[in-house]
Amino acid sequence: FGMLIEYLFEKYPNEEVPADQAIEDLEAFYKESKKRFDSDTAFRERAQHAVVSLQSGVERYRKAWSHICEISRQGFQRVYQRLGVDLEEKGESFYNPYIPGVIKLLSEEGLVEESQGARVIFIEGKNIPLIVVKSDGGYNYASTDLSALWYRVNEEKAEWIIYVTDVGQKDHFDMVFTVS
Numbered sequence: 001f002g003m004l005i006e007y008l009f010e011k012y013p014n015e016e017v018p019a020d021q022a023i024e025d026l027e028a029f030y031k032e033s034k035k036r037f038d039s040d041t042a043f044r045e046r047a048q049h050a051v052v053s054l055q056s057g058v059e060r061y062r063k064a065w066s067h068i069c070e071i072s073r074q075g076f077q078r079v080y081q082r083l084g085v086d087l088e089e090k091g092e093s094f095y096n097p098y099i100p101g102v103i104k105l106l107s108e109e110g111l112v113e114e115s116q117g118a119r120v121i122f123i124e125g126k127n128i129p130l131i132v133v134k135s136d137g138g139y140n141y142a143s144t145d146l147s148a149l150w151y152r153v154n155e156e157k158a159e160w161i162i163y164v165t166d167v168g169q170k171d172h173f174d175m176v177f178t179v180s
Contacts, residue, residue, distance in 0.1 A: 001050070001051060001054060001065055001068070002046075002047035002048055002049070002050035002051035002054070003033045003034065003036070003037040003043075003044075003047040003050075004029070004030065004033050004068050005047070005050045005054065005061055005064045005065060005068070006033070006043060006046045006047045006050050007029065007032065007033035007036060008064050008067070008068065009064065026068070026071050026072055026075060033047075048136065048138075049136075051138050052136055052137060052138040054093075055096060055138055055139055065093070069091065073089075090148075092144045092148075095144050095147040095148045095151060096139070096144075096147075098147040098150060098151055099139050099143045099144065099146075099147045102143075102146050102147045102150045103119065103132055103133060103143065105150075106121065106132065106146070106179070107119075111179065112132060113129075115129060116135060117135030118131050118133060118134055118135040119131070119132050119133035120132065121175075121179050123175055123178050123179065126171075126175060130142050130175045130176070130179060132146065141172065142172070142175070142176060145172075145173070145176045146176055146179060146180065149161070149176070149177075149180050150180075
């Protein structure tokens, strides 16, 4: 989202993102922003800081994020409607208030260690640790996924949780589930 938000700010540099402004093709917009992220170091740094600003609740970033989410939601809703699917939406940001408490619980269990300015969890048999707080203080997918699991088990009292992702997420979720 950091790169999408920064790219959106580039498209509308002199003002807040207009509420009635649509991104015609979100997939093309994503590809353009990703190209900038991969090729422009300054843009990449701004995008990374944008994530921290978003997670910190800075209004300009939350408004841009909300705009992008709404465009995505509208596109997916057409598919869900055709399939007869109704969703109870809890996006990633829903879990943000729970992240500090989950990180605290994991720390109290002695799982979280400091490593190169980040807070990580080392998992036996894995070559890399699971980063739960980045060196810039921001959270990441692991932080959110751990908090979502905690919420689903402790608040929603879930007895079954089914994750459907592509194979590219296997190692990530293996590590998240091991920590959980």
